[in-house]
Amino acid sequence: MSTKELKVAALRNGTVIDHIPADKLYKVVSILHLEICEHQITIGNNLDSAKVGKKGIIKISDRAFEEYETNKIALIAPNAKINIIRDFVVVEKRPLSLPDEIREIVQCTNPVCITNNQPVTTRFHVLKLEDGIVLKCHYCEREVNRDKVKIK
Amino acid sequence: MSNNSLVSIADYSKEEILSILDSAANFEVNPNRKTLDGKVIATLFFEPSTRTRLSFETAVVRLGGSIIGFSDAATSSSSKGETLNDTIHMVSCYADAIVMRHPLEGASRYAAEVSPVPIINAGDGANQHPSQTLLDLYSIQKTQGTLENLTICLVGDLKYGRTVHSLIMAMSHFHPTFKFIAHDELKMPDEYKVFCMKNNIPFTEVTELNDNFNDADILYMTRVQKERFLDLIEYERVKNVYTLKNEMLANSKSNLRILHPLPRVNEIDPDVDCNEKAYYFKQAQNGLYIRQAILSKVLNLNL
Numbered sequence: 001m002s003t004k005e006l007k008v009a010a011l012r013n014g015t016v017i018d019h020i021p022a023d024k025l026y027k028v029v030s031i032l033h034l035e036i037c038e039h040q041i042t043i044g045n046n047l048d049s050a051k052v053g054k055k056g057i058i059k060i061s062d063r064a065f066e067e068y069e070t071n072k073i074a075l076i077a078p079n080a081k082i083n084i085i086r087d088f089v090v091v092e093k094r095p096l097s098l099p100d101e102i103r104e105i106v107q108c109t110n111p112v113c114i115t116n117n118q119p120v121t122t123r124f125h126v127l128k129l130e131d132g133i134v135l136k137c138h139y140c141e142r143e144v145n146r147d148k149v150k151i152k
Numbered sequence: 153m154s155n156n157s158l159v160s161i162a163d164y165s166k167e168e169i170l171s172i173l174d175s176a177a178n179f180e181v182n183p184n185r186k187t188l189d190g191k192v193i194a195t196l197f198f199e200p201s202t203r204t205r206l207s208f209e210t211a212v213v214r215l216g217g218s219i220i221g222f223s224d225a226a227t228s229s230s231s232k233g234e235t236l237n238d239t240i241h242m243v244s245c246y247a248d249a250i251v252m253r254h255p256l257e258g259a260s261r262y263a264a265e266v267s268p269v270p271i272i273n274a275g276d277g278a279n280q281h282p283s284q285t286l287l288d289l290y291s292i293q294k295t296q297g298t299l300e301n302l303t304i305c306l307v308g309d310l311k312y313g314r315t316v317h318s319l320i321m322a323m324s325h326f327h328p329t330f331k332f333i334a335h336d337e338l339k340m341p342d343e344y345k346v347f348c349m350k351n352n353i354p355f356t357e358v359t360e361l362n363d364n365f366n367d368a369d370i371l372y373m374t375r376v377q378k379e380r381f382l383d384l385i386e387y388e389r390v391k392n393v394y395t396l397k398n399e400m401l402a403n404s405k406s407n408l409r410i411l412h413p414l415p416r417v418n419e420i421d422p423d424v425d426c427n428e429k430a431y432y433f434k435q436a437q438n439g440l441y442i443r444q445a446i447l448s449k450v451l452n453l454n455l
Contacts, residue, residue, distance in 0.1 A: 114258040139258025
């Protein structure tokens with residue numbers, strides 16, 4: 001084991017989310033609702049990374065995530081790596097894929113959208129266009145580029 | 153959710169649009185029927201819109217139906233803080249269909265999701281107003297004999313005007329050519345120009361009205377609203393540049409017809425009203441037949 005990996009304690013069983021861009025780490029925490037998760041969680045941030053400059057890493061003990069949960073991360077950290085660990089061994093490397101529809105985690109940028117004014121769960125259609133990924137509000141139909149998305 | 157709701161013009165296929173227009177033509181021949189006898193239609197106007205409300209209510213009354221509802225949110229329970237979800241559930245206990253105007257965008261899509269009865273969107277903020285688009289199409293078809301291969305000039309507020317945006321979407325089925333005439337501050341947003349390019353719809357853009365519509369079949373005027381301008385001096389300078397006067401029509405095509413969603417302020421001089429090319433009041437009347445056709449469709453009524 002290299003010294004670099006030892007900066008964050010090794011995990012026996014659970015999930016490791018690695019290569020999160022440092023400025024997205026706390027948004028990933030929020031998207032996965034880790035602030036209310038009762039399992040042991042180790043969070044490292046601003047670690048040196050050859051791939052993304054400064055990276056974040058999250059290790060959650062004894063917890064597996066469904067694919068629909070981890071795919072929510074694909075919106076803000078498409079290159080993050082999800083590793084499922086059992087007995088200190090990576091048993092699954094799960095690729096992230098952006099879902100066609102995103103519920104709840106994104107806030108509409110339109111101040112007069114119904115979802116910003118009444119208790120309505122947000123719904124966005126993910127449009128994979130030639131010039132990038134655009135989210136279209138299911139309700140007010142306002143479109144927003146992926147890099148301008150507001151995470152709740 | 154009731155799948156029969158009409159929220160956006162994009163909910164209807166080309167065939168459904170044409171079928172609504174046929175049905176409206178039928179109602180124009182005989183608008184007084186009893187097909188809504190025993191039915192209750194709710195008109196929920198969370199913001200006032202006298203013209204649209206009267207048109208829908210007339211459509212219901214002439215079909216023998218009854219109306220419940222309100223014309224201003226101040227007189228409804230939403231002023232007490234009731235959510236739209238609750239209002240829709242409550243009203244759907246009483247009515248067979250709900251016609252709704254709401255200031256929040258997306259309100260109609262949401263209402264259609266939670267409502268057990270069909271929702272007809274009568275305008276949700278600056279988003280959608282499909283009955284206006286359908287009556288525009290009906291007026292175009294009626295005056296030109298076809299919807300195919302027409303040249304349509306859109307004038308005025310092309311940036312915020314939802315009627316012109318919806319009209320572009322709806323006309324995209326019928327091989328139109330567009331000319332956009334607007335001041336720089338109010339010009340057509342890029343997303344609609346991209347839409348035209350992707351659908352091989354030719355368009356040109358100019359900033360002066362003058363007689364730039366001489367090759368057009370339809371001249372669609374919209375209101376240039378003072379509040380849209382950041383610079384009021386600029387508004388004062390341009391407001392009359394987009395005023396259509398009777399003499400400007402001298403060299404226009406004989407089949408040209410002038411449409412306007414109304415209300416107008418000063419963008420069409422009253423001296424145009426007596427020109428046979430002025431069609432905007434008849435256009436408003438067509439709204440009645442279109443709304444009768446929409447009500448019949450969402451309620452699956454046999455004509």
